[in-house]
Amino acid sequence: MGRGMGISALDWNDIPLLLALARAGSMSSAARDLGVDVSTISRRVAAVEAAMGTRLFIRSNRGYEPTDAGTVFIAHAERALGEVQALQAETRAEGEGISGRVRLTAVNVLFDHWLLDHLPALLQCHPKLDLQLLTDNSNLSFTRREADFALRLAQPTQDAAILMRKVGDIGFAVFGAGAHAQVLPERWSEQPWLSYGEELDGLPEMRWLSELGIARRILRVSNVTTLARACEQGLGLALLPCIVGSRQGLKQLGAPVVTRELWLLSHRDASRIKRFRAVSDWLAELFEREAAALRGT
C-alpha cells in the first residue's frame, strides 16, 4: 500500500517500475518506456531501496545493473507481475461473461410496481448487461423476436419455437382509499366503482366485476396505473393487482378475489446464450422468492 501505510512500506506500484528499469537497463530508457520523469524514477528506486534496507541496483555511466539482492527482487517481481496480469484478465473475463442486450417485455404494472425494485440486484451481479424493458402492446411480436423474454398474464398459445413456463400467480384484490377504505365485502356492490374500458371486458378482473353486479361505474380508464391513482384519490373501489396496493396509499379490503397465472416466454434456442440463461435463471429465482408477495397472501 502506498500512503497511509508507513514511511518504509513498499509501494506496490514500484514493483513493475523496478522490473521495467531492470529490463530497460538504463533510467532514461525506462523513463521513456514508462512515460514518467527520470527524477521520479530516481526517487522511487531510492524509496524502494530504503524500504528493502539494501541496494538493489548499481548505478554507472553504462546504466543500471541489479545487485544480488536486486536480482532476487526482480525474480519475485516477475512472478508478481504474472499474477497481477492473470488477476486482471480473469477478473475481466468473469465480469464480462454476462453482457449484451436483453429485451424483456411485460405489462407496465409488473415493471413499475414490482420488477424495478429488484433490478438493482441483477445489474449489480451483471453490470455489463444492457437490459431493455419494453411495455407490452398489441404491436409487439414475440414470435418475430422483437423481445427476448416476455411476461404474460395468461397461458400463451403453443408455439414450437417458444419456451413457456409458468412462474407464479398474480393476485387481484379490492382496494379503496379515504371514505372507501373500510367498506365490508357485503356492501361492495353498492359502492361507486372504477374500471377499465369495454375493450378489456374479456379480462378476468372485468368478468369478476360483472359477476359482482355493481350498481355504479363512475370511471373507466385504460391502464392499471391510472386506475390505481384514481382509487387512491378516493373516487371509488377498484380491483387491482395486490402488488400495486402494497406500494401506495391504498387499503386492501380483503383477500385476493382473482388470480392470474404468470408465464415467462423465451425463445427455445436462447439457453445457449450465456446472458439469456443468466437472466432466465435470475427471473425464476425471483419469482420463487416473491411468490407470496405476487399472490397477495
Add this chain to the structure above:
Amino acid sequence: MGRGMGISALDWNDIPLLLALARAGSMSSAARDLGVDVSTISRRVAAVEAAMGTRLFIRSNRGYEPTDAGTVFIAHAERALGEVQALQAETRAEGEGISGRVRLTAVNVLFDHWLLDHLPALLQCHPKLDLQLLTDNSNLSFTRREADFALRLAQPTQDAAILMRKVGDIGFAVFGAGAHAQVLPERWSEQPWLSYGEELDGLPEMRWLSELGIARRILRVSNVTTLARACEQGLGLALLPCIVGSRQGLKQLGAPVVTRELWLLSHRDASRIKRFRAVSDWLAELFEREAAALRGT
C-alpha cells in the same frame, strides 16, 4: 503503476486494499484496519471496478460481499500478496546477509593511493558493511585480533591461527618532477635524493638506494606521502611505489627497480563468517584484476 499509466490502469496498491476489504467484510472495518478514511476506500474500490470493467462487491447495509468476479479477483490477490511478501522477505535477507564490522589494516600508501578508489564498488554491493581502515603501526596486534584483515609488504612469520596468502607484488620506481623529470638512469647517482630516516634502513627500498651509491641525500622523511609530496616539489629524486606516482604530478623515470610481495592476513576461523568471506573474496579478485597496476608494468 498508479499515475502516469492511464486512467483505467490498475493501481497495484489497491490489490492489498481490496483483499483487506474482503477480509474485513465491511468498509468501516477495513478503514480502521488499514488506517485510511472510508471515503478513500469508497473511491478506490470504485476505481478498481472501473479498471476491471465489472463490479467486484455488492454493497448492502450488512457490508461488502464479493461478486463472482470479485471472488476471482480476491483469489488472485491472495496469491499476489504471498508473492510480494516473499519478495520483501527474500530481498531483505539477501541484502542483509553481508553486514557488520570489518577492520582492515595496511600501510597508508595502500589506502590513500589505491584501495580507496575501489571501495565504492565494494560498498555498493554490500551497503550494510561497517568497514574500518586502520593505519598499520607497531602498536597494532593482528594476533590479538585488533584487526580482521591485514595487508603486509613482506611475508609474515608463520602463525598457526593466521591464514596468510600472497596476493600480488607492489613495484617501486625512481620518480622526479620539474628539472629532475628527465634524468637518465646513468646520471641518477649524481642527483640530490630524498629518502626515509635511518630507522627504516632495513627496507628493500633503502637497501637499493644504498647500493646505488648516491652522492647527496638532501632530505629524510618518515612516511611515503610526505616523500611523494617533497619529490613533487622538485627537490630531488625519490624511490616510490608505482601506485603513488601514477596519481600525482610525478614522472616515473624508468621501469620498477624494487618489487615487494603483498600478503593478505586473516584469522583462520574467519571464513565461517559471511562478511569476512565476502571481503576476502572481493580483495582477492581486486588484487588479481589490478596486478599490473600494482607492479607498475
Add this chain to the structure above:
DNA sequence: AGCTGCCTTTGCAAAAATGCAAAGATGGGA
C-alpha cells in the same frame, strides 16, 4: 582537454490523492 551520455539532486509549481466533515440513502431491528 573537451565532449558526450549517463545518473543525482533539488527547488518549485502543478497535479493527484487523501482526510475531514457533513448530508443523504437504505434496510434491518426494536
Add this chain to the structure above:
DNA sequence: TCCCATCTTTGCATTTTTGCAAAGGCAGCT
C-alpha cells in the same frame, strides 16, 4: 414509526507525488 449501522457522495483543505528545469558529477571516448 423510529433508531441504528452501514454505504455514497461531495466540497474543500491538506498532504503527497510528480514534472520540469537546472546544476553538477563522473567515466569513457576522441
